Amino acid sequence: MSDLEVFRKETRAWLDANCPKEMRDGAAGEEFICWGGRNWKFRSEAQKTWLDRMASKGWTVPAWPKDYGGGGLAKEEVKILKDEMRKMKMRSPLESFGIWMLGPALLQYGTHEQKSKFLPPIARGEVRWCQGYSEPNAGSDLASLQTKCEDKGDHWLVNGQKIWTSYADESDWIFALVRTDAKASKHDGISFLLLDMTTPGVATKPIRLISGKSPFCETFFDNVKVPKEHGAGINAIVGTINRGWDVAKYLLTHEREMIGGGGGGLMVGRGIGEVAAEQIGRDDKGRLADPLLRAKVAQAEVDGWAFLLTMERLKDEAKAGQGMGAKSSMLKYYGTEFNKRRYELFMDAAGSGGLEWEGKPSEDGKLAKGWLRTKANSIEGGTSEVQLNIISKRILGLPDA
Amino acid sequence: MPLILTEEQEMLQESARGFLEEKAPVSALRKLRDERSEEGFSRALWKEMAEMGWAGVLVDEAHGGSGFGFVGAGVLAEEMGRTLTASPFLSTSILAATALGKFASEAAKTEYLPKIARANIVMALAVDEGRKHGPATIAMRAEKSGNGFKLSGSKTFVADGHVADRIIVAARTAGSPGEEAGISLFLVDAKAKGVARERTMMVDSRNAARVNFDNVAVTGEDVIGEIDNGCMALEGVLSAGRAGLAAELSGSTQRAFEMTTTYLKERTQFGKVIGSFQALQHRAAHLYCEIELVKSVTLKALQDLDAAFGMASVTCALAKAKAGEVAKLASQEAVQMHGGIGMTDEYDIGLYMKRIRVAQEMFGDAAYHTDRIARLRGY
Ligand SMILES: Cc1cc2nc3c(=O)[nH]c(=O)nc-3n(C[C@H](O)[C@H](O)[C@H](O)COP(=O)(O)OP(=O)(O)OC[C@H]3O[C@@H](n4cnc5c(N)ncnc54)[C@H](O)[C@@H]3O)c2cc1C
Numbered sequence: 001m002s003d004l005e006v007f008r009k010e011t012r013a014w015l016d017a018n019c020p021k022e023m024r025d026g027a028a029g030e031e032f033i034c035w036g037g038r039n040w041k042f043r044s045e046a047q048k049t050w051l052d053r054m055a056s057k058g059w060t061v062p063a064w065p066k067d068y069g070g071g072g073l074a075k076e077e078v079k080i081l082k083d084e085m086r087k088m089k090m091r092s093p094l095e096s097f098g099i100w101m102l103g104p105a106l107l108q109y110g111t112h113e114q115k116s117k118f119l120p121p122i123a124r125g126e127v128r129w130c131q132g133y134s135e136p137n138a139g140s141d142l143a144s145l146q147t148k149c150e151d152k153g154d155h156w157l158v159n160g161q162k163i164w165t166s167y168a169d170e171s172d173w174i175f176a177l178v179r180t181d182a183k184a185s186k187h188d189g190i191s192f193l194l195l196d197m198t199t200p201g202v203a204t205k206p207i208r209l210i211s212g213k214s215p216f217c218e219t220f221f222d223n224v225k226v227p228k229e230h231g232a233g234i235n236a237i238v239g240t241i242n243r244g245w246d247v248a249k250y251l252l253t254h255e256r257e258m259i260g261g262g263g264g265g266l267m268v269g270r271g272i273g274e275v276a277a278e279q280i281g282r283d284d285k286g287r288l289a290d291p292l293l294r295a296k297v298a299q300a301e302v303d304g305w306a307f308l309l310t311m312e313r314l315k316d317e318a319k320a321g322q323g324m325g326a327k328s329s330m331l332k333y334y335g336t337e338f339n340k341r342r343y344e345l346f347m348d349a350a351g352s353g354g355l356e357w358e359g360k361p362s363e364d365g366k367l368a369k370g371w372l373r374t375k376a377n378s379i380e381g382g383t384s385e386v387q388l389n390i391i392s393k394r395i396l397g398l399p400d401a
Numbered sequence: 402m403p404l405i406l407t408e409e410q411e412m413l414q415e416s417a418r419g420f421l422e423e424k425a426p427v428s429a430l431r432k433l434r435d436e437r438s439e440e441g442f443s444r445a446l447w448k449e450m451a452e453m454g455w456a457g458v459l460v461d462e463a464h465g466g467s468g469f470g471f472v473g474a475g476v477l478a479e480e481m482g483r484t485l486t487a488s489p490f491l492s493t494s495i496l497a498a499t500a501l502g503k504f505a506s507e508a509a510k511t512e513y514l515p516k517i518a519r520a521n522i523v524m525a526l527a528v529d530e531g532r533k534h535g536p537a538t539i540a541m542r543a544e545k546s547g548n549g550f551k552l553s554g555s556k557t558f559v560a561d562g563h564v565a566d567r568i569i570v571a572a573r574t575a576g577s578p579g580e581e582a583g584i585s586l587f588l589v590d591a592k593a594k595g596v597a598r599e600r601t602m603m604v605d606s607r608n609a610a611r612v613n614f615d616n617v618a619v620t621g622e623d624v625i626g627e628i629d630n631g632c633m634a635l636e637g638v639l640s641a642g643r644a645g646l647a648a649e650l651s652g653s654t655q656r657a658f659e660m661t662t663t664y665l666k667e668r669t670q671f672g673k674v675i676g677s678f679q680a681l682q683h684r685a686a687h688l689y690c691e692i693e694l695v696k697s698v699t700l701k702a703l704q705d706l707d708a709a710f711g712m713a714s715v716t717c718a719l720a721k722a723k724a725g726e727v728a729k730l731a732s733q734e735a736v737q738m739h740g741g742i743g744m745t746d747e748y749d750i751g752l753y754m755k756r757i758r759v760a761q762e763m764f765g766d767a768a769y770h771t772d773r774i775a776r777l778r779g780y
Contacts, residue, residue: 273780288780298775302767306694306723309404313697316403334690389679391686396662398676398685 008080012088018053019090020046026089033095036125038172054093055124061099064107068115069123079315097166098122098129100258102175105192105251109239117234118194130197131255132162132176132219133248140386142177143186143245147221149178149193156180156193156236158201158224164380168204168217171197175251181242191237192244195226211372212357212365253328255381260311260331272342273297276349297345304342307334326394333387336377343371402708404700410476413469417455417480424449425486427749433487434606440564441608442487447520450488457518459498459641464514466498471641471706475648475699482652485756487607489523491645492561497524499641500569500586503710504626504634509588513567525565525591526638527556527612534765536571536635537581541614543572549620550574552587552595555613560763562610563600565591569638570614575629585631586638588623589614605756637710640717642764644702647717647724650760651699654692654724654731657753661685661735668740681738688734691727698723715777722770725761732757 001009023046034040034047042048054060057071062078064070073081085092103122106115121127138145147160158178168174173196181189195202201224206214226236239247273288276297281289288294311331318324324331346367347354354371356362378384392398406414425446433441450456458474460466467473474495481490494517501513516522528536541554552572562568568589576583589596595617598610626634662685665676675681702720705713732754736743743750761767 271778271780273775273778277780282780286779287775294775294780295771297780298771298778301778302719302722302726302771302774303694305719306698309697309701310694313404313700316405330690330693333686334694385683388683388686391689392676392679392682396682396685396689398662398665398682399674401673401677401679 004076004080007077008084011081012084014057015084015088015090018050019088020049022046023050023091023093024089025091027091032091034091034093034125035096035128035167035170036094037096037128037170038126039170040125040128050091051093051125058123060094060125061103061119061123064103064119064123068107069120075315094125096122096125096128097131097171098127101131101251101255102129104254105175105247106238108250109192109247111233111235113231113233114194114235114238117231127173128167128171130165130168130171130174130219132165132168132174134164135161136163140383142248143190145177145179145190147176147178148182149180149191149226151180152225155228156226158193158195158221158226160221162219162221164207164216165204165219166216166380168197168219169206173197174202174219175238177244177248180244184242187245189242190244190248191241192239192247193226194230194236194238195224196230199224199226201225209373210375211369213369213373252382253325256328256332256387257324259377259381260328260333260335271297271301272345272349273301275346279349279351279353293345293348296348300338300341300345304338307338310334326390329382329387329390329394332381333378333384333391336374337384339377340374343374347371402704404697404704406472406476406700410469410472413473414476414480416453417477418483420453421480421484421486425481425484425488427485427752430485430487430606430752441561441606442489446486447488450490451518451520454518455490456494456520457498457514458494459502460514460518461502464502464510465518466514467518471644472700472703474641474645475703478645478648479652479655479699482649482654482756482760483656485605485653485752489561489564491642491649492525492565493517493523495645496526496638496642497567497569500526500625500634500638503637504586505588506622508622509625522567523561523565524567524569525559525562525610526642527559527562527568527570528635528639528764529558530554530556532557534763534769536584536632536639538578539571539573539584540578541570541572543574543585543587543619545574546618549618549623550587552589552614552617552619555611557601557609557611558763559610559612561608562591562612563598563608565610567591568596568612569625571631571635572614574631581632583629584635585628586625586634587619588625589617589619593617593619603759605752605759607756607759636714639764640702640714641706643717643721643770644699644706644713646760646763647695647699647702647720650724650728650757651692651695653753653757653760654695654728657731657735657750657757658685658688658692660750660753661731661738664739675738684734685738688727688731691730695720695724695727715774718765718770718773718777721765722767722774725770726767728757728761729767 034051059071062071062073062081066072135145150157176193177190178193179189180191201222203220204217206217208214228236230236277288283289314324350367354367357365454467455477457466458469461468498517501510543550543552568591570587570589571584573583574585595615597613601609668675698720702716705716735750739750742748
């Protein structure tokens with residue numbers, strides 16, 4: 001048996017022995033996610049057990065180094081772990097902005113002290129992070145952000161406002177882009193700052209979405225004093241002062257890979273066509289009775305499948321430990337546009353049943369809310385248009401207007 | 402298996418690109434067209450390809466081939482797609498080599514496979530009878546006659562059928578049009594009594610043939626695969642052809658796209674290069690993504706053919722569907738973004754549009770394969 005086969009066998013056995021049966025229903029929706037954090041209320045004892053056991057192996061973040069709470073696994077091993085978890089329909093033990101975004105950025109740009117302080121609590125689900133990038137006047141043009149960060153000797157003084165900060169009201173810490181040099185050109189005066197959300201002067205105000213929920217907030221900084229060090233030798237700023245844009249961009253490629261990957265759910269579980277055929281009926285040859293919808297669904301499945309294979313190929317192409325750079329914009333663009341298309345088709349298939357907003361049959365408008373939520377996919381993390389700009393410029397080498 | 406080329410396959414790709422750019426660039430196709438070449442390809446070039454192991458890419462070493470496998474064949478097809486190289490590669494080295502290598506008797510393998518590998522024979526596959534691909538609709542009959550069969554009917558869109566020495570023909574030994582069962586495959590001498598061929602010059606300056614069979618006698622030894630159950634073998638051969646065409650389409654698409662982005666950086670209007678206009682940038686960027694998808698599905702189909710030949714039919718359909726659709730989009734965008742010059746015969750981009758149109762139609766267009774996928778997925 002090859003080393004990888006041995007690893008697969010042992011992994012399967014460990015997972016099987018340690019994953020509570022309640023965590024083996026393949027559930028992946030928003031309400032099933034374990035986000036962790038100081039104020040996290042576990043939905044069940046099983047959810048906590050599962051998190052603790054996986055964290056003890058470092059498998060909440062299998063690719064991170066062991067020293068920082070990870071599993072220290074090689075790329076192929078991570079693939080096997082995910083594969084086995086999927087086969088046994090196991091829920092993910094923990095998801096968070098710390099895992100998706102801050103972690104990779106710290107691993108790349110953080111000091112040993114920063115990594116030692118911040119990464120293990122992320123891996124164990126003890127500290128929940130949010131992302132303070134966007135501002136009312138800095139969306140796609142993120143580098144025009146204005147949140148002021150002044151050097152006051154032993155601390156930074158932060159004043160300004162962020163917006164669309166997902167889960168700010170439930171998070172413990174924030175990684176924020178702030179302007180540390182007002183005179184420099186717009187990309188050159190930005191720093192990447194870490195601060196505790198309980199620091200005096202930080203306030204959040206939830207914003208309601210068209211899907212009814214309010215997972216994001218306005219975040220206000222009113223004379224917030226952030227110590228220069230979060231403990232001895234632990235700098236509050238990641239990377240070089242005024243070079244935060246490099247960190248910000250690197251983090252965005254990870255965020256985009258992650259958001260783009262969200263469309264990958266297509267081929268797992270029941271496909272749109274099968275669901276649609278059940279809802280609308282079949283003709284005498286067993287085909288979905290609405291031929292135009294059938295054609296659209298089939299085309300979408302072809303594209304979805306091709307997209308999944310592309311994610312696989314890009315992961316195989318990327319060198320171990322490295323991201324995929326500008327190609328993440330492709331995944332972000334195609335994956336999110338695809339996910340929107342998929343939900344439009346689910347809505348087409350569901351007809352008036354999909355329009356019910358409350359009540360048992362619709363599980364309180366589950367589909368309608370899901371459909372509306374997907375509309376944000378092509379906005380959050382940089383809009384589709386911005387991704388196309390990046391592809392044009394970075395990959396195709398087309399010049400600026 | 403990782404979805405990337407191995408080092409060996411990458412080397413093959415590199416050497417193929419170098420060779421084709423030098424020996425068989427687009428201008429070679431132009432020349433064949435303008436000279437109204439009888440055969441539609443260069444025998445000398447085909448021989449050279451054989452010397453490099455290309456003609457026998459799917460022939461095992463025991464039969465004199467190079468045995469690079471389907472990924473290797475796809476790599477070559479993709480490179481030929483880039484240069485629009487005309488050769489009997491698809492008809493002989495992919496289709497016939499698969500039919501014989503996977504489904505024929507040892508005697509037939511010993512007779513034909515070494516000839517294929519040495520480029521001493523051209524073979525063609527005759528399936529379609531109507532305008533659109535659909536093996537199940539085959540009506541051509543093969544009536545039992547003594548120890549053998551008599552074939553009657555007609556075939557169309559037989560690639561390289563005008564020059565083939567042997568033609569692999571799908572005909573009905575049972576059942577009726579619309580049924581998958583009842584089809585058998587026969588290896589027919591193109592010069593046999595009762596075979597009449599009409600060369601059909603296609604829009605892409607390549608050649609196919611309409612072939613008429615009038616009581617053509619074949620023996621039981623000429624059967625490839627199982628009698629009445631040839632649909633299995635046919636599906637296998639077609640899958641190989643579809644993956645090969647997808648790879649070729651991928652190559653043509655990539656080249657047309659490169660020509661287009663190069664042009665976007667050169668052509669100036671309104672005092673700026675046209676590639677700085679966002680309306681064009683976004684279309685190009687979208688196309689880039691679609692082409693990445695094509696590369697993935699094509700490689701997957703080829704890998705599946707190598708790893709589990711009998712199970713590859715679905716991913717081959719997926720590859721053909723996606724590659725065909727994106728190739729059409731790419732060629733249309735290419736002409737549009739070139740403006741007037743894209744419409745001229747002198748400029749190469751039109752040749753890509755023409756070849757793409759043919760290759761995407763052959764052995765099932767995107768609609769055909771998308772419908773199949775829907776059926777396979779139960780709706
Ligand atoms: C659900 C959700 C969660 C989010 N979570 C977070 C979070 O946690 N943290 C955070 O910091 N931010 C978050 N965001 C904010 C998100 O990153 C921004 O909304 C996004 O970057 C777009 O900025 P904007 O809303 O200001 O739109 P604008 O930039 O004003 O864009 C408006 C329109 O103009 C287009 N446009 C803008 N510039 C160009 C251009 N150069 N070329 C072509 N078209 C252009 C856009 O594509 C868009 O269609 C979230 C957003 C959503 C919807």
